[in-house]
Amino acid sequence: MVGIGRDEYTGRVVATSGGFLYEHLAAELGQAIDRGALRAGDRLPSVRRFAQERSVSVATVLEAYMRLENAGLIEVRPKSGHFVRRRSALIAEPRRPRSCSTPSRVTVSDAYTKILAAMRDPEMLPLGCATVDQAFLPIQALNRLVIQVTREMTTIGARYEGPPGLVTLRRQVARRAVEAGVALGENDLCTTIGATEALSLALRAVARPGDVIAVESPAYFGVLQTIEGLGMRALEVPANPRTGLDVTAFEDTLRQQPVRALVVTPTVSNPLGSVMPDEERERLVRIARRYDLPIIEDDVYAELVFDGSRPRPLRAFAGPSEDSHVLLIGSVSKTLAPGYRVGWVAGGRWHDQILRFQFSHTLACPALPGMAVAEFLASGGYDRHLRRLRAALAGNIERYRETIATEFPEGTRVSSPLGGFVLWIELPPGVDALQLHEQALRHRVVVAPGPLFSARQRFTNFIRISAGAPWSERFAEGLRTLARLSARE
Amino acid sequence: MVGIGRDEYTGRVVATSGGFLYEHLAAELGQAIDRGALRAGDRLPSVRRFAQERSVSVATVLEAYMRLENAGLIEVRPKSGHFVRRRSALIAEPRRPRSCSTPSRVTVSDAYTKILAAMRDPEMLPLGCATVDQAFLPIQALNRLVIQVTREMTTIGARYEGPPGLVTLRRQVARRAVEAGVALGENDLCTTIGATEALSLALRAVARPGDVIAVESPAYFGVLQTIEGLGMRALEVPANPRTGLDVTAFEDTLRQQPVRALVVTPTVSNPLGSVMPDEERERLVRIARRYDLPIIEDDVYAELVFDGSRPRPLRAFAGPSEDSHVLLIGSVSKTLAPGYRVGWVAGGRWHDQILRFQFSHTLACPALPGMAVAEFLASGGYDRHLRRLRAALAGNIERYRETIATEFPEGTRVSSPLGGFVLWIELPPGVDALQLHEQALRHRVVVAPGPLFSARQRFTNFIRISAGAPWSERFAEGLRTLARLSARE
Numbered sequence: 001m002v003g004i005g006r007d008e009y010t011g012r013v014v015a016t017s018g019g020f021l022y023e024h025l026a027a028e029l030g031q032a033i034d035r036g037a038l039r040a041g042d043r044l045p046s047v048r049r050f051a052q053e054r055s056v057s058v059a060t061v062l063e064a065y066m067r068l069e070n071a072g073l074i075e076v077r078p079k080s081g082h083f084v085r086r087r088s089a090l091i092a093e094p095r096r097p098r099s100c101s102t103p104s105r106v107t108v109s110d111a112y113t114k115i116l117a118a119m120r121d122p123e124m125l126p127l128g129c130a131t132v133d134q135a136f137l138p139i140q141a142l143n144r145l146v147i148q149v150t151r152e153m154t155t156i157g158a159r160y161e162g163p164p165g166l167v168t169l170r171r172q173v174a175r176r177a178v179e180a181g182v183a184l185g186e187n188d189l190c191t192t193i194g195a196t197e198a199l200s201l202a203l204r205a206v207a208r209p210g211d212v213i214a215v216e217s218p219a220y221f222g223v224l225q226t227i228e229g230l231g232m233r234a235l236e237v238p239a240n241p242r243t244g245l246d247v248t249a250f251e252d253t254l255r256q257q258p259v260r261a262l263v264v265t266p267t268v269s270n271p272l273g274s275v276m277p278d279e280e281r282e283r284l285v286r287i288a289r290r291y292d293l294p295i296i297e298d299d300v301y302a303e304l305v306f307d308g309s310r311p312r313p314l315r316a317f318a319g320p321s322e323d324s325h326v327l328l329i330g331s332v333s334k335t336l337a338p339g340y341r342v343g344w345v346a347g348g349r350w351h352d353q354i355l356r357f358q359f360s361h362t363l364a365c366p367a368l369p370g371m372a373v374a375e376f377l378a379s380g381g382y383d384r385h386l387r388r389l390r391a392a393l394a395g396n397i398e399r400y401r402e403t404i405a406t407e408f409p410e411g412t413r414v415s416s417p418l419g420g421f422v423l424w425i426e427l428p429p430g431v432d433a434l435q436l437h438e439q440a441l442r443h444r445v446v447v448a449p450g451p452l453f454s455a456r457q458r459f460t461n462f463i464r465i466s467a468g469a470p471w472s473e474r475f476a477e478g479l480r481t482l483a484r485l486s487a488r489e
Numbered sequence: 490m491v492g493i494g495r496d497e498y499t500g501r502v503v504a505t506s507g508g509f510l511y512e513h514l515a516a517e518l519g520q521a522i523d524r525g526a527l528r529a530g531d532r533l534p535s536v537r538r539f540a541q542e543r544s545v546s547v548a549t550v551l552e553a554y555m556r557l558e559n560a561g562l563i564e565v566r567p568k569s570g571h572f573v574r575r576r577s578a579l580i581a582e583p584r585r586p587r588s589c590s591t592p593s594r595v596t597v598s599d600a601y602t603k604i605l606a607a608m609r610d611p612e613m614l615p616l617g618c619a620t621v622d623q624a625f626l627p628i629q630a631l632n633r634l635v636i637q638v639t640r641e642m643t644t645i646g647a648r649y650e651g652p653p654g655l656v657t658l659r660r661q662v663a664r665r666a667v668e669a670g671v672a673l674g675e676n677d678l679c680t681t682i683g684a685t686e687a688l689s690l691a692l693r694a695v696a697r698p699g700d701v702i703a704v705e706s707p708a709y710f711g712v713l714q715t716i717e718g719l720g721m722r723a724l725e726v727p728a729n730p731r732t733g734l735d736v737t738a739f740e741d742t743l744r745q746q747p748v749r750a751l752v753v754t755p756t757v758s759n760p761l762g763s764v765m766p767d768e769e770r771e772r773l774v775r776i777a778r779r780y781d782l783p784i785i786e787d788d789v790y791a792e793l794v795f796d797g798s799r800p801r802p803l804r805a806f807a808g809p810s811e812d813s814h815v816l817l818i819g820s821v822s823k824t825l826a827p828g829y830r831v832g833w834v835a836g837g838r839w840h841d842q843i844l845r846f847q848f849s850h851t852l853a854c855p856a857l858p859g860m861a862v863a864e865f866l867a868s869g870g871y872d873r874h875l876r877r878l879r880a881a882l883a884g885n886i887e888r889y890r891e892t893i894a895t896e897f898p899e900g901t902r903v904s905s906p907l908g909g910f911v912l913w914i915e916l917p918p919g920v921d922a923l924q925l926h927e928q929a930l931r932h933r934v935v936v937a938p939g940p941l942f943s944a945r946q947r948f949t950n951f952i953r954i955s956a957g958a959p960w961s962e963r964f965a966e967g968l969r970t971l972a973r974l975s976a977r978e
Binding site: 113120142146147159161193196209339355357360368 | 601602605606608609618620622623626628629631632635636639640643644645646647648649650651652682683685686689693697698711714715717718720826827828829830844845846848849850851852853854855856857858
């Protein structure tokens with residue numbers, strides 16, 4: 001005798017014992033959904049028609065549908081009928097990592113160089129790198145601006161635009177910051193080679209080799225690499241899948257040991273996609289001030305919250321700009337053009353030092369890409385583009401989640417990001433993400449293995465995948481490959 | 490009774506005692522030259538005519554002219570007559586600094602930020618920054634290439650060109666390196682944000698904070714700033730005005746104390762304009778190998794030797810590429826477009842480490858400027874451009890030297906560079922270059938004060954001026970202003 005149940009982790013339909021007719025019906029439908037014969041969004045036959053087809057009573061069908069609804073497999077839409085629910089609604093989120101009190105030298109991994117190298121190979125399915133596909137970017141408009149700028153400012157390449165960099169760009173960035181609630185002027189900003197240089201300069205301004213830098217756990221591996229490159233140590237503080245850095249755990253850490261700075265992404269963290277609530281932001285800024293601790297705030301995903309809100313950066317809670325202990329970092333690499341390498345930093349108290357460091361490490365940013373971006377920001381086309389991009393990415397994320405929920409082995413969990421375009425996948429215990437990464441490469445699929453996101457090589461059974469490209473059968477196939485490889489491990 | 494003599498330092502004509510008629514004549518002509526009544530290149534009256542005019546014998550005039558010739562004031566051109574020599578041929582070169590055995594933390598000076606800031610002010614006379622004026626650069630051709638590249642490679646900005654960077658650019662740079670005698674392939678190279686990032690990455694690859702880095706004295710202040718920015722110490726080794734780094738003094742230094750690396754510009758050093766002879770290059774490479782010492786070779790001026798020779802880089806003397814202890818650095822900032830920020834490094838033994846550091850500090854270079862430069866290098870227009878540029882700069886340098894020789898106070902010495910476009914001026918003892926720099930700014934003239942070129946703030950009575958802009962009355966006036974300010978000090 002069968003009935004239906006749901007696996008704790010995956011929400012996958014499983015048969016349970018039981019003998020009533022409605023249980024058999026429910027199990028049959030549940031398995032059809034599970035096999036994909038009925039797909040998310042499909043309408044089930046009407047109660048009356050199904051009862052006729054199967055020669056059972058309306059009450060039996062109603063009871064079966066109710067079971068499926070209770071199991072989360074279908075949903076009732078008033079006046080429309082019963083529909084198969086998205087499977088992704090059922091899959092659990094990855095678990096929050098445990099606290100860890102020992103700072104570590106970051107261990108270099110080769111995985112990230114492979115990820116970057118694979119990006120240049122068009123044969124590779126680009127699930128590894130956190131960039132948006134060109135199909136979602138306003139490349140045409142930017143190209144037109146490049147040509148226009150080149151024609152109008154004919155001598156733009158002929159001189160160094162030394163620190164703090166192009167004033168036109170700084171003015172536009174400051175304007176948008178003010179709109180987001182941060183009192184910034186053009187003189188509070190320095191343009192950089194993407195957010196990566198901004199982070200490197202900010203870290204060097206506030207800390208020395210050997211110093212301990214607190215990071216979210218999991219953390220974007222680029223942050224860890226930069227910390228490593230500067231000879232500093234990373235201390236991982238647990239982050240919650242929805243709300244980001246655990247501020248209480250962070251405060252505990254500060255009580256226990258010397259920390260020199262915090263690097264944090266309050267809005268759409270990478271890889272979790274979490275967004276820190278305003279109260280937590282305020283609390284974090286207050287705590288940091290009490291400990292005289294600089295916060296380096298990575299705000300690169302801030303425009304990509306799906307609901308269109310633009311959370312106030314920590315910097316907005318941190319008092320006057322020139323004396324701020326929050327160093328705000330941004331770029332257009334996630335929203336306009338990664339290859340332009342246009343970023344910025346508002347260094348607060350460390351602004352002058354950042355200008356000096358930039359002078360001695362890159363001397364100046366190339367003017368042309370910055371000029372084109374400034375023109376784009378000034379045009380007003382940016383907000384229109386962002387609205388479209390957010391909608392496209394939200395749809396994408398749901399599509400990827402759905403496929404993961406359907407295809408990946410039991411015990412898989414996946415993040416439910418509030419913005420951005422990456423998913424953090426916890427695979428069943430025992431799956432080795434580094435091996436999976438290697439095997440996937442052989443199938444021309446690139447993913448970012450979990451240990452990259454930890455200075456201590458935790459997250460051995462996690463991977464991050466990017467959902468920044470338009471959905472296609474190629475991506476579906478890539479995900480199925482990953483699912484197969486994960487199941488085999 | 491008067492005769493003529495020449496001041497030891499300036500070559501300025503001075504009267505000496507003596508009573509012969511030819512001595513009086515010679516003194517009179519010499520003083521006319523000194524006052525500028527007779528100018529460089531002017532033809533003197535023929536011997537016969539002058540004898541008639543003055544009612545003296547031809548022998549007396551001949552004797553007077555011979556005296557002037559011996560004093561270096563005039564020259565005989567066969568079948569043309571006697572001509573006033575360039576004054577710049579007479580002015581002495583700056584003196585070689587003494588050795589100094591203590592490495593120093595570099596002391597930061599604000600002067601360089603003022604120099605950079607002043608660059609953006611079109612009201613300022615740009616004698617401070619070592620860049621070539623746009624009038625000498627092929628900006629139009631580059632702009633056309635930018636537009637062409639943007640049209641043809643429409644998605645060039647849409648992805649990261651992570652380390653080692655654009656292969657098209659690396660291929661062109663490798664091709665030119667091979668022509669210069671260095672066996673380099675595209676895989677030996679990494680593109681960078683100008684030579685400044687290349688230097689920063691190279692230094693970080695070979696040394697740690699606190700390490701001692703040997704530099705030429707005087708050294709380009711950017712090198713000193715980068716060393717300072719990385720928390721390393723600079724040790725100055727004397728350089729000769731014509732042949733650059735004193736290799737014997739350098740070897741003595743290595744015997745006496747631990748040195749972690751050498752940064753050197755063998756071809757057209759900045760500020761001296763020296764070119765190291767091949768035998769010295771070979772010797773330097775051999776000595777460094779014996780001490781297992783990495784050499785960071787700054788080759789950015791290598792295409793700007795006036796006689797069109799392209800000296801083989803040290804790297805050419807240093808064995809197979811992948812194991813080389815010479816890290817070769819270059820850029821197009823001195824020859825094509827400073828604002829493009831296109832440079833490169835061939836890291837030899839440290840290549841992989843440089844790629845990793847770049848990944849964590851800038852992530853990637855912007856693709857568009859590099860692509861335009863690669864196209865330009867591939868076009869063959871580069872060599873044509875370089876020929877014109879060298880001729881223009883050589884003429885410029887002579888013009889500036891001439892004016893300095895004529896206008897600056899007694900005791901002034903000036904370098905006689907073999908290439909490039911900067912002049913290193915030793916002002917009379919007692920002139921304070923930092924004060925001069927400040928006063929000049931008030932007259933809207935920017936110069937680089939000597940102490941910037943030393944980690945120990947030596948060269949207190951030196952300045953570097955740039956002769957990278959087409960000559961005009963504005964520059965003549967600027968030099969006269971500097972001369973006046975120097976005389977008043």
